[in-house]
Amino acid sequence: MKRRHILGAAAAVATGTGVAAILGKNPKTPAAAKTEKKIGAPNISKGLKQFRMATTWPKDFPGLGQMPNRFSKALYDMSNGRIDVKVYAAGELVGALECFDATSTGAADMYHGAEYYWQGKSKGFSFFTAVPMGMTASEIMGWIDHGGGQKLWDELSASFNIKPFQAGNTGHQTGGWFKKEMNSLEDFKGLRFRMPGIGGEVLRRLGAAPVNMPGGEIYQALQSGLLDGTEWVGPWNDYAFGFYREAPYYYAPGFHEPGASLAVGINLDVWNSFSASEQAMISFACKAANDASLGEYTYENARALNILKTQHGIEPRFFSDEIMIKIGKISEDVVRELGSSDARTKKIYDSYLAARNEYRGWTEMSDGRYIRARQAALKT
Known part of the structure; x- marks a missing residue:
């Protein structure tokens, strides 16, 4: 976002004008710029395929809501306008969590969302977004693209008549915003904290009371006292919602989503209707959206964090080693239980775990050691 949009973000959300008002550089899809057409079957005439x-995202949502638009624009440009994908925000075509079923049945042609939303269909889907103490963004990209992850994902999704692709990544997500200091494990006891899914189960085993709540309801819940804290994404999106006003203690690192991968899913019949060259364009459009989003989140998170620090007095804090070690041990138990839920999920879990453990040595030797050395050098 432009600087003026970041500075106005929290006020826009707090006053109810919404995130659409704070977004200044949302790439418009080709179809979005045209006159609205009545929703119906894909229009295929004169070589044009619509x-x-x-999507699972609110309209014009910063970052997450831009990923599907980037995919659509890249595909439109590469196909010279022959393949035109109209992007619908959550609730415009179907509800946010109805995207998967709509695509599976053909009510929609494709979706953009987070695969762990579909864990009610199969626990295996969670591994293709993020699991506690799991892979970083670059690691999950390596596993899916080169370590056998895509084949397992294809097999899982095909059973629901869907072809999946990586098409976005938020990078590392932070530990969240708290109304009090989190100095010890005791501080988690009874904590009413917004964290859905598997991460929430880890907190529950720490003694917290995890709450599953849509993003649009979080600020009011913090304000009213219904929540003692929340996680969301990272500085860019968190600042837009103004969480720092109600819960000023900002903690890192996040254990629950160390590199959240987002996806495009395409109805398998629609996918099979494309020519080989069209399929290649779709694959590259997904890669373009994936790469652009990771760079964008890295850039915008850094800018927003500096604004939080310099203009709002927010000084990031870090969970103690005691807390992180305990969270790590609980996370291993929770993810192992998840991965053992059925034979197909176990196959995915075994591949994911093997890849994560193989990466550990290299990630520590490269990124881990380098970043510690850089921080030490820059402090002198």
């Missing part, structure tokens, strides 16, 4: 993409 498709409907349902």
Whole structure:
């Protein structure tokens, strides 16, 4: 976002004008710039193919909401306008969590969302977004693209008539915003904290009371006292919601989503209707969206963090080694239980775990040691 949009973000959300008002550089899809058409079957005439993409994101949402638009624009440009994907925000075509079923049945042609939303269909889907103490963004990209992850993902999704692709990544997500200091494990006891899914189960085993709540309801819940804290994404999106006003203790690192991968899912019949060259364009459009989003989040998170520090007095804090070690041990138990839920999920879990453990040595030797050395050098 432009600087003026970041500075106005929290006020826009707090006053109810919404995130659409704070976004200044959302790439418009080709179809979005045209006159609205009545929702119906894909229009295929004179070589033009038009498709409907349902998404799980609010309209014009910074970062997450831009990923599907980037995919659509890249595909439109590469196909010289022959493949035109109209992107629908959550609720415009189907509800946010109805995207998967709509794509599976053909009510929508494709979706953009987070695969762990579909863990009710199969626990295996969680491994293709993020699991506690799991892979970083670059690691999950390596596993899916080169370590056998895509084949396992294809097999899982095909059973629901869907072809999946990586098409976005938020990078490392932070530990969250708290109304009090988190100095010890005791501080988690009874803590009412917004964290859904598997991460929430880890907190529950620490003695917290995890709450599953949509993003649009979080600020008011913090304000009213219903929540003692929340996680969301990272500085860029968190600042837009103004969480720092109600819960000023900002902690890192996040254990629950160390590199959240987002996805495009395409109805398998629609996918099979494309030519080989069209399929290649779709694959590259997904890669373009994936790469651009990771760079964007890295850039915008850094800018927003500096604004939080210099203009709002927020000084990031870090969980103690005691807390992180305990969270790590609980996370291993929770993810192992998840991965053992059925034979297909166990196959995915075994591959994911093997890749994560193989990466550990290299990630520590490269990124880990380098970053510690850089921080030490820059402090002198």
